[in-house]
Amino acid sequence: MFRLEGRTSTPAWFNLALPLVAIAATLILCSGLIAIAGAGVVEAYGVMISASLGDSYAITETLVRAAPMIFTGLAVAIAFRAKFWNIGAEGQLLAGAVASCFVGAIPMPGYLAMLLMALVGAAAGALVALVPATLRVKFKVDDVVSSLLLNSVIYYALMALIEGPWKDTFSGYPISPPIEDSANFPVLIEGTRLHLGVVVALIAAPLCWFLIARTTLGFRIRVTGENPEAARYGGINVQRVLLSTALLSGALAGLAGVGEVGGVHFQVMSDISPGYGYSGIVVAMLARLNPLGVVPAAIFLAAVMTGAEAMSRATGVPAFLSDVIQGTALLAMLVALLFTAYRIRRVGAQT
Amino acid sequence: MSAPLIEMRGITKSFGAVKANEAVDLSVAPGEILGLLGENGAGKTTLMNVLFGAYAPDAGEILVEGRPVAIHNSADALAAGIGMVHQHFHLAPRLTVLENLLIGIPGKSGRVDRARGLARLDEISRQYGLSLDPNLPVSALSVGEQQRLEIIKALFRGARLLILDEPTAVLAPSEVDGLFAALRSMAAQGLGIIFISHKLNEVRALTHRCVVLRHGKVAGRVEHPASTTSAEMAKLMCGHEIVPPVKQSSTPGASVLTLDRISTSAHAGTPLRDVSLFVRAGEILGIAGVSGNGQRALADVISGMLPPKAGAMTIAGKAVAQFSPRELQTLGLGRIPEDRMTTGLVTNLPLADSMVLPRIGTEAFSRKGLLNPAAIRAFAEQQIKAYDIRCPGPMVRAGALSGGNLQKALLARELAFDPKVLIVSQPTRGLDIGAARFIHEKFLAMRAKGCGIIIIGEDLEELLMLSDRIAVMYEGRIAGTLPSADATVARLGLMMTGAEGHA
Numbered sequence: 001m002f003r004l005e006g007r008t009s010t011p012a013w014f015n016l017a018l019p020l021v022a023i024a025a026t027l028i029l030c031s032g033l034i035a036i037a038g039a040g041v042v043e044a045y046g047v048m049i050s051a052s053l054g055d056s057y058a059i060t061e062t063l064v065r066a067a068p069m070i071f072t073g074l075a076v077a078i079a080f081r082a083k084f085w086n087i088g089a090e091g092q093l094l095a096g097a098v099a100s101c102f103v104g105a106i107p108m109p110g111y112l113a114m115l116l117m118a119l120v121g122a123a124a125g126a127l128v129a130l131v132p133a134t135l136r137v138k139f140k141v142d143d144v145v146s147s148l149l150l151n152s153v154i155y156y157a158l159m160a161l162i163e164g165p166w167k168d169t170f171s172g173y174p175i176s177p178p179i180e181d182s183a184n185f186p187v188l189i190e191g192t193r194l195h196l197g198v199v200v201a202l203i204a205a206p207l208c209w210f211l212i213a214r215t216t217l218g219f220r221i222r223v224t225g226e227n228p229e230a231a232r233y234g235g236i237n238v239q240r241v242l243l244s245t246a247l248l249s250g251a252l253a254g255l256a257g258v259g260e261v262g263g264v265h266f267q268v269m270s271d272i273s274p275g276y277g278y279s280g281i282v283v284a285m286l287a288r289l290n291p292l293g294v295v296p297a298a299i300f301l302a303a304v305m306t307g308a309e310a311m312s313r314a315t316g317v318p319a320f321l322s323d324v325i326q327g328t329a330l331l332a333m334l335v336a337l338l339f340t341a342y343r344i345r346r347v348g349a350q351t
Numbered sequence: 352m353s354a355p356l357i358e359m360r361g362i363t364k365s366f367g368a369v370k371a372n373e374a375v376d377l378s379v380a381p382g383e384i385l386g387l388l389g390e391n392g393a394g395k396t397t398l399m400n401v402l403f404g405a406y407a408p409d410a411g412e413i414l415v416e417g418r419p420v421a422i423h424n425s426a427d428a429l430a431a432g433i434g435m436v437h438q439h440f441h442l443a444p445r446l447t448v449l450e451n452l453l454i455g456i457p458g459k460s461g462r463v464d465r466a467r468g469l470a471r472l473d474e475i476s477r478q479y480g481l482s483l484d485p486n487l488p489v490s491a492l493s494v495g496e497q498q499r500l501e502i503i504k505a506l507f508r509g510a511r512l513l514i515l516d517e518p519t520a521v522l523a524p525s526e527v528d529g530l531f532a533a534l535r536s537m538a539a540q541g542l543g544i545i546f547i548s549h550k551l552n553e554v555r556a557l558t559h560r561c562v563v564l565r566h567g568k569v570a571g572r573v574e575h576p577a578s579t580t581s582a583e584m585a586k587l588m589c590g591h592e593i594v595p596p597v598k599q600s601s602t603p604g605a606s607v608l609t610l611d612r613i614s615t616s617a618h619a620g621t622p623l624r625d626v627s628l629f630v631r632a633g634e635i636l637g638i639a640g641v642s643g644n645g646q647r648a649l650a651d652v653i654s655g656m657l658p659p660k661a662g663a664m665t666i667a668g669k670a671v672a673q674f675s676p677r678e679l680q681t682l683g684l685g686r687i688p689e690d691r692m693t694t695g696l697v698t699n700l701p702l703a704d705s706m707v708l709p710r711i712g713t714e715a716f717s718r719k720g721l722l723n724p725a726a727i728r729a730f731a732e733q734q735i736k737a738y739d740i741r742c743p744g745p746m747v748r749a750g751a752l753s754g755g756n757l758q759k760a761l762l763a764r765e766l767a768f769d770p771k772v773l774i775v776s777q778p779t780r781g782l783d784i785g786a787a788r789f790i791h792e793k794f795l796a797m798r799a800k801g802c803g804i805i806i807i808g809e810d811l812e813e814l815l816m817l818s819d820r821i822a823v824m825y826e827g828r829i830a831g832t833l834p835s836a837d838a839t840v841a842r843l844g845l846m847m848t849g850a851e852g853h854a
Contacts, residue, residue: 106402116540216717222706229696233656235677316412 015341019286022332023300029332030325040313047056054304064264066302068093070201071256072280073287073294074208075125081212081288083225084133084242084314088147090277091154091179091251092125095252097261098158099124101268104179104261111346113183115197125254126247128154133246135240146246151277159270176268183228185263195263201251202206204252208291211248221245253277274305282330288337301326354417355404356381356543357512359435363787364397367718371397372408373567379512380542386558386576387547389754390588390783394567395547396659399514402436411629415759434505438521440497442489446845447499448472449485452507479536494642495526496741497545502533504749507762512543519553520780523641524844525812529555541546543649547784551581563587589785595816596791597801603819604632605668606805608772613652613662621645623659624827625654630772630803637818637835641847645827646807653805654686655679667771680709687761687779689807691754695761698750702742703731705749706764734763741788755786762793776807791817810841825849 017226031041052062072089079086100121104113133151137142159174166176185195212218225232225243234239260272279301284302287293308322355378364372372394379385402413404422412419422428428435442451442825453468469485481499489497493581498518498718505513515534515845520528534557538544554561554576561573563584571587573579585593606629615622623645623794630636640646651657652664664671666682669783679686688694696705707716707727716727717819731745738759742752749757758778765773778794794804794817815835816822822832823846830846836852 003777019567216712216720216722219704219711219722220715222700222705223697225692226699230692230697233654233676233694234687234711235675235680258813269488305817 015288015290018336018339019288019333021299022329022336024144024326025332026088026329029328030321033321033324034317037293037315037317037321039317044311044317046314047311047314048304048307050305051284056190057286058306060194061233062302062306063198064193064195065247065305066298067198067201067259067263068256068276069279069283069298070205070272070294070300071252071259072277073283073298074204074280075249075252075256076280076284077178077287077289077291077294078208078212078221078252079129079245080284081225082221082242082245083142083228084245084249084254085137086129086147086249087144087281088132088150089249089256089280090193090275091147091151092128092250092253093260093273093277094151094154094158095124096121096257097268098161098176098256099254100261101179104183104266105177106184108181108186113180114185114262117179117183117262118200118255121258121261122251122254125252125257126250127218129250130243130244133243137242140309142221144270146235147313159266164267176271178267179261181294184266186225189337193264195259197263199258201259204255205291205295208252208294212235212291217233217241217244219267253280253299256280266339278328282333285330285333285337301329324335352793354592355379355414356383356416357436359398359402360412360414362398362401362413363409364394364401364406367407367760370567370579372401373563374411375567375569376730377562377569379545381541381543382513382538383560384538384544384552386561386573387545387564388549388551388554388561388588389433389564389570389654390785391781392781393564393588395564396516396563396612397567399516399545399547402433402649408624423702426757429510431506432509432511434508434510434512435496436501436505436516436518438516440501442497442500444490445488447486448483448490448492451489451500451653452485452504456508464763471507472501472503473718475503478540479506480535481506481533481768493526494521495523495529497529498522501535502656503807506537506578510542510636513537513546514545514641515667516547517549517781518546519550519681521642523809523847524840525848548811549781551584551784554584555581557577563808565590585784588783593784593788598817601633601798603803604801605614606630606665607632607667608653608805609665610653610775611663611665613650613664615657616660620647621827623648626662626829628822628829628832630805632771632801632803633798634820635798635806635818637814637821638805638824639809639814639821639843639847640813640830641822643759644823644824644847646776648805648827649824650689650774653679653682653774654688661688665703667828676709683771685765685768685773687758687765687775689772689780692750694834696749696757699748700747702735702740702752702760703727703745706734706745706760709764710768718749734760734767738763755782755789758782758786766793766797770802771799773802774807775804777809778806779810785812797817811843815840823847 012031034041034044071091075089076086080227101119102118103116122281127152130148130177132143135146136143162176168175185197187193213222220236224236224238256276261268265272283294283297283301286297304325308319311317312319312345353413362375363374372815375398381850382694387395397406401408404427406850413422420431422431426719449465449468452472466596472485483496494534518530523528534544546558558576562569563571565588573584589593609629612628613623621644626649648657652659653676658674666684669682672726692698705732710716716723728745735742735745740756740759742756778790797808798804806814806817813840818835819830820842821835821838823830823843825847830849
């Protein structure tokens with residue numbers, strides 16, 4: 001018989017080992033599904049790896065996919081640190097995309113356009129995140145529900161926009177007009193889609209780490225998240241910390257949308273995000289809410305996404321496996337987190 | 352004496368490198384009340400958790416009526432006739448007394464067997480003199496009644512050995528007498544009782560025999576607690592003599608904290624009604640009262656957690672405007688909350704973080720929004736040394752520390768910045784003698800330095816020992832204030848029940 005027993009301390013190597021164990025467990029669990037779909041497990045995973053990380057072009061594609069998830073992962077990680085349950089990174093991303101597309105379509109010098117797109121996109125995401133945070137602070141409305149439901153509101157507002165005033169009059173497709181060519185983010189390596197936004201995402205992660213670990217705001221966010229009562233008793237304005245966290249979190253998610261508009265799609269359409277906002281939750285959990293861990297976690301999920309499409313083409317396993325892997329990874333990580341607080345102990349058979 | 356009801360032999364339990372219990376032997380005979388004494392961290396709770404099945408021992412065996420049994424969980428323990436009343440009750444507040452008793456008890460064909468439950472409850476009430484209205488919701492019960500329900504619950508499930516973990520910590524003096532009477536009656540009818548406590552006078556009054564633990568081992572056994580002095584037992588517990596602190600006479604200065612007709616709104620327990628009080632520099636004011644008579648609201652108002660509905664407050668002559676924790680700190684108020692774990696500290700973060708929390712925004716620990724990790728660490732290390740806080744270092748999780756060390760850390764954090772007034776609630780609740788004595792000495796040292804101190808407490812002897820004046824709270828008002836020279840436990844007890852008022 002086995003049972004769980006409380007732990008008094010957690011070894012340091014756990015922080016690194018847990019996500020790796022969770023990922024290994026995920027791949028083992030999902031290999032069953034690949035087998036059911038009638039493909040060779042080794043072959044399928046092989047295609048997945050070579051298509052996402054096998055050559056330099058594949059790597060740039062994976063990084064391009066990882067960039068929005070780095071931003072949403074950071075957004076969620078910072079919000080969850082304060083226990084502001086921001087499930088709304090998807091909506092904040094869309095708001096950032098729409099706002100930056102507006103700005104990008106206005107003729108002006110390229111560098112100015114890019115800067116304004118980032119600022120306005122971040123502000124739009126921040127404003128959206130402020131809604132559930134304000135509702136929670138002022139009226140004790142559950143932030144999980146309100147931030148989640150707001151995603152639909154923003155999504156259908158976007159749809160109304162591209163089906164209505166923004167609709168392309170020539171083709172009749174529900175897509176927005178493109179941004180100015182000069183506002184397109186510069187490509188860093190010729191012949192790839194690796195754009196400036198990816199680098200900004202990679203720089204944002206250590207900045208966020210610095211904010212959490214080394215600033216008074218980060219200290220207040222950590223303390224508020226761990227124990228709001230002690231934070232208030234210690235003189236921290238808990239409501240203000242929650243609102244600041246929401247603004248920061250929403251701005252980061254908004255930047256994910258900016259990157260997709262300025263660096264990948266150059267316009268807004270209904271499927272501009274294949275759920276990057278929700279993937280951000282998986283990324284943040286795999287990273288154990290550490291901004292530095294967000295980068296490898298986002299690259300892992302991006303590799304799964306790009307790899308799954310190639311695997312589907314090569315072996316006939318449905319590309320939906322990518323979603324299954326994401327979901328399983330989240331569950332596996334949540335189970336793995338249990339072992340930071342408990343350990344399994346063998347006990348003798350019952351008499 | 353008959354065969355032991357329960358016998359624990361050679362129990363050893365380690366957590367990592369720490370031996371929480373080492374070769375502990377203990378037995379309880381039917382009809383016997385055994386006292387289990389020891390400082391915090393001596394291994395009392397671990398030992399009882401082994402007996403109740405929460406931990407598996409590394410070595411040793413448990414015998415029930417001479418037969419070895421394996422106890423893997425609380426269900427096994429209950430089956431073996433062992434019941435436990437924890438410090439924190441495990442009750443469903445919205446269910447009634449009877450429903451709480453019937454939780455987990457199989458009924459007849461899927462339905463709860465109320466009739467049988469009522470009959471059994473009635474039987475227990477008559478047998479041991481423990482009565483409760485079966486139809487009252489638990490939320491309507493007082494703390495003492497909830498404890499009675501926990502005891503009934505254990506008996507209801509057929510316990511023949513009852514473990515009580517510091518049962519008197521939550522009770523008013525009058526309730527303690529009732530509890531003791533019930534325990535004596537249970538013992539007289541053949542039940543065995545293990546009574547865990549820090550309060551030596553209670554152990555001496557109640558128990559037949561005592562086992563004293565120190566550092567996980569049996570430090571001594573007391574065969575006749577009633578004829579053994581508290582000092583002797585304290586020495587067994589700590590390993591050295593305990594000298595009571597000396598309170599020097601002092602002349603109080605000007606008032607440093609004044610409350611003028613403070614009232615609070617009703618949604619925070621018992622509200623305050625027209626409370627006026629003051630404490631002067633170099634003076635300790637004790638606040639006595641049965642728990643739930645407005646002490647919580649008083650502490651919350653003074654520490655800035657609950658802005659009052661009416662009334663005024665001044666600190667060192669300055670009027671308090673916002674009643675925010677930050678403002679009060681700035682005016683020179685130090686605070687130790689009643690609940691260290693939930694209000695005082697952040698258990699999941701490093702100890703150092705909790706120690707600098709109220710002053711993180713000041714020059715001492717940060718500049719222009721950037722933390723100064725070296726200064727934070729140095730401050731914590733310095734205080735750990737100065738207050739002899741036992742811990743692996745400033746970066747250890749605060750929650751890993753024992754209650755006494757946490758209280759020292761909180762005291763260090765507040766006293767490091769020389770407060771003019773200090774408000775503390777239940778400063779030594781749950782602490783062992785050594786830690787409590789340390790805290791008392793710090794209070795008296797602060798008093799000598801001219802700090803005004805308010806101590807809200809339920810331990811009347813502690814209040815009498817430390818205070819210069821004692822105010823008694825009753826139903827949200829100050830029922831009266833006495834110089835401690837005129838106060839006795841009996842007189843304060845009367846005032847606490849509202850029977851006597853004094854200006």
